[in-house]
Amino acid sequence: VPEEIEVCSTRPDYTYQPLVGSDDFHNGLLPRWQFNHDPDPLYYCLDPLQGTYTITTREVCTELTQAVNTITQRMSYPSCAAEVTVDASELKEGDIAGLCALQGCYAAVGITKRQGKYEVLMLDKREDGILNVTDGIVVGSHQIDFRLEADFCNMKDEARCYYRVNKGDWLPIGTVHKLYFKLDHFTGCRFGLFCYAAEETGGSACFREFLYHDVDETTIINCCCKEKGNAYE
Template identity: 45%
Template structure:
């Protein structure tokens, strides 16, 4: 018996498929790269990394963090994942380029073929029908279905195109997050929306005997698992080899992000019933056909000892993603001293706008990480450290000024708790600074997300253990980044670029 949520990490907008006895899940990765991560499972409860669909997307100036550009709060999201006649299909939009992307592969591990689809399809879902015709369902408030050409790269001339569901009257969040399936010889569309009187995610389903018929339905899950009125909704459904059905949805958990929840699905008169007596079970079990399998962790420590076999750069461990597209010429692994190194290539205002920041998801309900920073090659005005990456960031870093070293704790406070407002104090504020004699320090960040406490505390290591520096900083999930808070290893220059920082022995607690 396992507990819900099944993953206590930020994996929003999930879609899930089964191929034989293996389940695969894709989720939104926004601005992080490599992107469009696919997870693998044999029991729908335990998951591990399978692959990234792309290393970089379009290499636009904003995706590369060129100058002051960025794609925070944009990038890829809400992919649809399908397997049909020996091919995997992933389709999503990127909200910075305003393009629709189709990736196909014979294997989950790739290589993936990249193509563009004519049009822009918000929260899209693909349907491969029994007659080999292909459709896409998409939209916000107004949900449309459009028949695609045989190559899937655009609408089919004179093909089906119609609005099938509308909720444009909802002042908070109308229907979106489409997932379409053909089951029991009927067509089912699963959607998310909010209660019209207060913000709360609710799962809905509509069904029709045909794609040109009337879709009838309504809400099928309105439950917060007893957690702060945060509803559970939006995701895919999947069957097991034994004929059972499950949905993987997500729930907002504050600054840590949106985390997956597994919901049993039964059928009554060919209509889906989510949960048990209208509730998401807090404990859940499934049947596995691979009981002895050992899953690799989705987060973890790294000693940065990599053997690239003299072939140059290779991939880092799969739990790392860069904040944006990395600059491959300005990061490297120091194989003599075992460290991840960043050489700054521009001036930056703060940790959010610097290249090659290495990130990992934070874990609910609490977690911590520490890392040793070697700043012997920093320039005056450089900062190198560990931070809580979000719009209202917090950080602790080694810095150099007039040839002397200091530890600095900085943060950008949020002006309010609303979802939509961006943070104030564009450059952040320094709340504490102490001098240090060494160019090598060990810095720590701990976070507490329980009951949306959402606080970050910063430390530095002394002979007597870790000592707190600066304030306890409040974190918030906001639309400016639209992603869960992450640990971030960063270096940035404020006066002269070209400085180098080395990160050693990252420990995830």
């Protein structure tokens, strides 16, 4: 079998839209996004003028995969990264909102509200089904940037989570997370923006400035992080 095969396009003049990419939400929800479940339009809001996607919690959930109105994008091989800004000012006690590598054994970095304070944490769903949650890191802002990197090269299949406050340096959180493809979640691994309630419904989180980095951009960013002592050590 040859390494490369060329085929003729049936639409040679057609411009195909990319399957993945950044989104400032100023043009509605682009086709590259897919909902993780059947969406409930009563509990999400797109504001093209503000460039935001807001999720309001509909029901109490026991874990991330139950969250309604999570939007997802494919992850690209051999490595990729995504960033997003989250405004958590309208979260209710116990709510969690953030950025995830969505699959059965998911990894996520998010912000929660506990006793009136905002905390950043990592969710780590292991292959044995146990969910590990890091101790929360108290942050002095309700607006946080999250970053998630995925490396699929040579079947490495790892994800790493970061956060930053006030556009400062990226800070790692949690441990390196091993990704597994299993039949319990058959869409592959995807970036996801989520918000769910753990105690009471009606809280919300606002997402803006979603940035998608391909393998070349990811390499550059990782090098920059290493110089600051924040990366893959």
